[in-house]
Amino acid sequence: MMPSWYLEKPLGDYVAIYTGKSGRKIATEGAAGGGAITSFLCYLLDNGIIDGVVAARKSKGLEGEIVVARTRDDIIKSAGSRWQVLPFTLKLKETIENESLRSMAIVGLPCQINFLRQMKTFPLLETDFSNKISMLISLFCFGTFAQESVLSYVREKYGIEPSSIEEIKISQKALKFIGDKEVEIKFDEITKYMQVGCLLCPDYTGIASDISAGTVEDKTFIIVRNNEANEMLKDANKKGYIEIENVNEIEIERVEKKATEKIKRASSYIAQLL
Ligand code: SF4
Structure with a gap:
């Protein structure tokens, strides 16, 4: 408690x-x-x-x-x-x-x-x-994210290779992946990839x-x-x-x-x- x-x-x-x-x-x-x-x-x-x-x-x-x-x-x-x-x-x-x-x-x-x-x-x-x-x-x-898990999720779900990511912008509600492709993912979708200590x-x-x-x-x-x-x-x-x-x-x-x-x-x- x-x-x-x-x-x-x-x-x-x-x-x-x-x-x-x-x-x-x-x-x-x-x-x-x-x-x-x-x-x-x-x-x-x-x-x-x-x-x-x-x-x-x-x-x-x-x-x-x-x-x-x-x-x-x-x-x-x-x-x-x-x-x-x-x-x-x-x-x-x-x-x-x-x-x-x-x-x-x-x-x-x-x-x-x-x-x-x-x-x-x-x-x-x-x-x-x-x-x-x-x-x-x-x-x-x-909270902060477990890097490898997020990157592997992004690769599987959105087809983004980690090596092609040039920048990740963190806003209040989402992570925006910028590179060959640009994808914004809301925190709600990736909460499970947050560091356990952060949760x-x-x-x-x-x-x-x-x-x-x-x-x-x-x-x-x-x-x-x-x-x-x-x-x-x-x-x-x-x-x-x-x-x-x-x-x-x-x-x-x-x-x-x-x-x-x-x-x-x-x-x-x-x-x-x-
Ligand atoms: S432990 Fe708390 S303060 Fe530290 S990174 Fe995680 S959420 Fe932020």
Whole structure:
């Protein structure tokens, strides 16, 4: 059974929720979340709050790679390929240990952010690197797919050879395969190919983050979970990096609805396992 507080607070604790987009100071066309998070990362870097960003971006198909961005150009260039919803925790540790960053922001999935928050809160390991992490930013996540199973399904059902796929675009409701053929497949059709852990995961927004961001019905929502992050976001707004607007109840409900959907999905899969 899922703890009841999940449904009572589907978005976790927060101090503010905004909709946001990139401000006049930064051109981030094509970046995820209307560029809001990319622009905020530029603000953090320009103002000496961080000296680098560690994130995953899509490299090929459903594969991803870790990027370490140390300049504003790096950040914008990387985001042009879209910050991506990809599992990368093992590589992340290796990358952080090998990089000479002192203070970084990490953009990741709710499960990764949760893991890193635990490490920050209970720093037990000798190899712990959490003191280098200044800001944890979570992207909204509804799940990731078991790559080989999806590709084999697409080959059998739609006759698309994996080698002919040039790009896979992930939207809120579907995967679009682009290559010799172009096919859009709704998530409902391929839910069974999601990673098992994702089907059991109740966290849509990343409740352990400092800031969560994601797009729901074409608007980028930014959930701010502590006052320090909120002050930074407001300063970034004042300095033209980002444009934020307060949200109304109806807009909050839209995000809560998505988060609740994920909690219920996890409850139902957990019940099947018991
Ligand atoms: S659904 Fe949960 S476990 Fe799966 S990638 Fe997203 S945050 Fe991680």
